[in-house]
Amino acid sequence: MESRHDVGFEELCPVCGDKVSGYHYGxxxxxxxxxxxxxxxxxxxKYTCVNNQQCRVDKAQRRRCPFxxxxxxxxxxxxxxxxxxxxxxGGRNKFGHMYKHDRAIxxxxxxxIQATRLRPDSSPIWDSSPDQRDLAFTGGPHPTANLHxxxxxxxxxxxPSSLLSSNSPFVxxxxxxxxxxxxxxxxxxxxxxxxxxxxxxICTDSYDPYSRYFSVQGPRIPQLVLEFLHCDPDELQLRRKxxxxxxxxxxxxxxxRDPETFSLMCTIADQxxxxxxxxxxxxIFFRQLKxxxxxxxxxxxxxxxxxxxxxxxLVEKLHILKVDRQxxxxxxxxxxxxxxxxxxxxxxxxxxxQEQVExxxxxxxxxxxxxxxxxxxxxxxxxxELRSLSTLMEDYLNFKHLSGxxxxxxxxxxxxxxxxx
DNA sequence: ATAGCCTTGAAA
DNA sequence: TTTCAAGGCTAT
Numbered sequence: 553m554e555s556r557h558d559v560g561f562e563e564l565c566p567v568c569g570d571k572v573s574g575y576h577y578g579x580x581x582x583x584x585x586x587x588x589x590x591x592x593x594x595x596x597x598k599y600t601c602v603n604n605q606q607c608r609v610d611k612a613q614r615r616r617c618p619f620x621x622x623x624x625x626x627x628x629x630x631x632x633x634x635x636x637x638x639x640x641x642g643g644r645n646k647f648g649h650m651y652k653h654d655r656a657i658x659x660x661x662x663x664x665i666q667a668t669r670l671r672p673d674s675s676p677i678w679d680s681s682p683d684q685r686d687l688a689f690t691g692g693p694h695p696t697a698n699l700h701x702x703x704x705x706x707x708x709x710x711x712p713s714s715l716l717s718s719n720s721p722f723v724x725x726x727x728x729x730x731x732x733x734x735x736x737x738x739x740x741x742x743x744x745x746x747x748x749x750x751x752x753x754i755c756t757d758s759y760d761p762y763s764r765y766f767s768v769q770g771p772r773i774p775q776l777v778l779e780f781l782h783c784d785p786d787e788l789q790l791r792r793k794x795x796x797x798x799x800x801x802x803x804x805x806x807x808x809r810d811p812e813t814f815s816l817m818c819t820i821a822d823q824x825x826x827x828x829x830x831x832x833x834x835x836i837f838f839r840q841l842k843x844x845x846x847x848x849x850x851x852x853x854x855x856x857x858x859x860x861x862x863x864x865x866l867v868e869k870l871h872i873l874k875v876d877r878q879x880x881x882x883x884x885x886x887x888x889x890x891x892x893x894x895x896x897x898x899x900x901x902x903x904x905x906q907e908q909v910e911x912x913x914x915x916x917x918x919x920x921x922x923x924x925x926x927x928x929x930x931x932x933x934x935x936x937e938l939r940s941l942s943t944l945m946e947d948y949l950n951f952k953h954l955s956g957x958x959x960x961x962x963x964x965x966x967x968x969x970x971x972x973x
Numbered sequence: 974a975t976a977g978c979c980t981t982g983a984a985a
Numbered sequence: 986t987t988t989c990a991a992g993g994c995t996a997t
Contacts, residue, residue: 588974618974640981642991644989
């Protein structure tokens with residue numbers, strides 16, 4: 553009755569949309585694309601596209617353009633190295649653990665979706681329901697792959713996580729960790745979540761991996777995320793402070809002339825910086841860090857307008873994603889514990905914190921989103937952009953500082969001074 | 974050349 | 986012993 557077809561096999565082939573027959577060369581594909589990929593690699597076939605290399609590849613048209621079909625195979629993550637050079641039959645390859653991992657992830661997702669549908673309480677802590685929120689996802693480098701099959705890492709098309717810094721713990725692979733007490737059953741029983749099953753039974757069933765993270769009251773927030781929330785500054789208070797500061801400075805402007813945009817932004821930045829420093833100073837883990845100052849190479853960055861535009865785009869993206877406080881607090885810790893900061897001595901701690909935050913964030917997205925993998929990747933992409941932006945902004949401020957254009961003697965300029973020391 | 978079914982064999 | 990992802994075979 554239950555079989556291998558229970559886990560993820562009802563999905564569609566990410567290459568052509570045909571029925572999936574199992575894991576082939578790195579991910580779940582149909583039998584025909586498996587054979588096509590094998591023939592192509594084994595026989596070292598070279599195809600050409602008679603069109604613009606953008607042919608549609610679906611079940612009906614997959615035979616039309618082998619070039620585009622093979623490109624799509626590579627794009628969704630099929631692995632060239634899984635085709636054996638010696639043509640040895642049988643046995644298992646080195647991807648076994650990844651297939652297992654992928655199955656586990658899919659099981660979680662399935663359990664999540666079913667349990668979410670069954671939730672009698674429709675008042676979650678986030679604004680909209682998880683499914684509604686998922687509809688807002690428009691980003692992601694390979695949406696098709698994310699929706700239909702989890703691509704394992706591939707040389708031709710790296711995982712989205714590799715967009716992060718090279719030192720990031722995400723780089724090596726999708727290092728998702730699931731609870732050690734979770735038994736991965738290949739004969740996973742769907743019936744536990746049938747409509748006749750009482751929710752109380754679902755949530756206390758020890759075989760249910762989901763029950764550990766989900767209760768009828770809403771998602772169970774991982775302990776570490778709760779700790780992060782505890783460290784969070786009072787946002788309302790910060791806003792009030794910024795407004796007060798601007799009003800205070802406005803008194804001076806009125807008697808002289810209109811404030812420059814840059815000057816105004818520096819005032820806001822200064823106040824926010826105070827808040828960030830205070831947040832970092834009082835946060836868990838941060839006190840354990842030791843810092844060694846050394847020469848900082850700097851150069852003038854691109855124009856402020858471009859930076860502001862990128863910043864606005866990022867804010868827009870965060871709005872679309874409806875990033876909640878829990879997720880945002882995790883992102884902040886990712887940034888605070890940046891493995892790229894060479895002056896930090898304790899790289900072990902950085903790595904450890906990064907891994908802990910990664911795990912906590914994944915656990916959290918597992919409980920809040922049915923498209924958790926896609927959401928997790930989207931959050932990481934925002935983080936990557938945030939890092940990139942902050943580096944550029946720092947360069948820009950350094951440039952302004954050096955050319956004596958910093959408008960006020962504030963914390964911001966003091967920090968720039970310290971960096972050059 | 975394609976794609977559905979068969980055989981194989983190391984790992985679980 | 987069972988599983989399942991490799992390669993192989995063959996009708997189309």
